[in-house]
Amino acid sequence: MTTPRDPRAARLAHLAALVADGTRAVCLLALLDGRAWTAGELARYAGVAPSTLTGHLDRLVTGGLLAEERQGRHRYVRLAGPRAAQLVEELAAWSGPADLPRRGGLRAATADSAMARARTCYDHLAGRLGIALTDALADRGLLLRETGFALTGAGLEWFAANGIALDPGGRRPLARACLDWTERRPHLAGAAGAALCRHALETGWCARIGSERAVRVTAAGERALRDLLGVPPDALR
Amino acid sequence: MTTPRDPRAARLAHLAALVADGTRAVCLLALLDGRAWTAGELARYAGVAPSTLTGHLDRLVTGGLLAEERQGRHRYVRLAGPRAAQLVEELAAWSGPADLPRRGGLRAATADSAMARARTCYDHLAGRLGIALTDALADRGLLLRETGFALTGAGLEWFAANGIALDPGGRRPLARACLDWTERRPHLAGAAGAALCRHALETGWCARIGSERAVRVTAAGERALRDLLGVPPDALR
C-alpha cells in the first residue's frame, strides 16, 4: 500500500486496508452480529493463532472500527458503533449480494434456514421478518420506501403510541435502508430499526435462538405484529 | 492479504483491497468528479509511471469499480456507476470528514473556495449549493430529511411540474443522503439529486468552471432557484 501525497487519499487507503485482509474480514463479518467477542473466540473462529489475532485487533481498534473492553484476562471487542456496522454492511453488500454459503450438513442447513427467516443485522431485524416489517410499515403509510427511506408523520406517531422510544438525540438517521443479503431487498435500519428490534426482544415478540444471530418470532409476537401492523403470520415462516 | 476459507469474507477483503492502496485511492477520489479520465492523466495526477497505472486500472476494472472505454490510442476510465461512486464516497466520508486539503497559494485557495461554494459530487450537486437546495426542498415539504431521506408526494409533483424527469426505471433509490465533506451535512443524492443536477446544467442554472468539478450559479439560476424554491441568493455565495 503505497502512501500518496494527498492526505485524504492516504486516509481512505488506510481505512480500506483495515478491511482488506481475509482474517480481519472474517472478524468484521462475525462482529456484525452486534455482540462482543473475546479475542480467543475470534481467533478460533478465524482459524489463526492467538498471537496473530492480537495484531489484527490492535489495528482494527486503532483504526476506529472496533471498540474494546478489557475484563480481567479477557479482551472483548465489538464494532465501534452503528456507523462502523453500516460501513461493513455496505462493503459486504457490494462485494457479494449472492449465494449465502452452504456449509453442508443438515445442522448447518437448519441454522441457515433459521437465519433466513429472522435474524439480527447488527442492531436491527433482518431476514424475512425484517422484510415483512418493512413491507407492513410501508403499506400502512408509516414509512416511505419508494422515494427514499423515511418515516412519515404517521410513522412517528405509531412509534410513540406503541411506546417504542426513538432516541432523538443521536446524529444517526432515524430510518435508512439496509440491503439484506438473503432477501436482496432493503429493510428498515437506522435508529427506528434499532428501536423496533430492541422493543421486540424486550417485550418478547422475538427471542434469540441460542447465542446466534438468528431469532424466532414467539406466539405473542405473531399476535402483536398482526394486530399492530397487519403482518400476516405466513410472512414470518 | 491472507485469503480465508469463508468466500464471503474473501470477496469483502478483495473489494477493500482495491481501495487499500494509496495510488488507487487517489484515482478513485479524482474519478468522483463523474468524468472519464485517460490513463495518462491519472498517471500524471497520481505521480506514478504510466506502466504502474496500467496495472492499477486493470485491477479496478476487473474488480468492477471502474468502467473503461477505448478510443483510438486512449484508454478512458470512469466510475462504474452510481453505486460505485456511493461506495467510494461512503468510505471517504468515514475516513476523513475533516479538513479539506489546503494546497497553498492564492490560486489553490480560490479554487478551493469555488469548490466549497458549488460543485458536483459524481452526478449531483454538493457544496453550499447542494446544502441550500436540500434545505429549500425540505422547508417546502418536498423532501423528508429529519426522519430519513425521501421525497414526499408533493416533491414528486414538484419535479414533474418543473419538467425534471426522474427516471423511474432504475433500481437506484430516488433520494438518499450524501455526506458532504466541506459542509459536514447531508445533501440530496440518488436519482432525484442526479436529475436536479442534470436539469440545472442543461437549462443553464449552473455552468461548469473550466474542466473542474466546481460549478457556478448563473444569474438565471439564481432567479429560477429563488422563484421555484425560495432559495435566498445569499445562500449561494
Place this chain on the structure above:
DNA sequence: GGGACGGTTCGGTCCCGGCCGAAGTTTCCC
C-alpha cells in the same frame, strides 16, 4: 512513410505485513 504520442508488457527490485511458535505477563481459581 516517419515521427510523436499513449498505452502495455516484461523483468527485476524491494518492502510491507501476515503468519507462526516460544516465551512472557496478568488474571483467575483451586
Place this chain on the structure above:
DNA sequence: GGGAAACTTCGGCCGGGACCGAACCGTCCC
C-alpha cells in the same frame, strides 16, 4: 501458593504486490 487460561510480545520466515525503466505495439498526424 500453584497451575491453568487468556492474551501479548518478540523474532524470524515468507509471499504478494507496488514500483520503475526499457522495449514494444497501435494510433494519429504531418
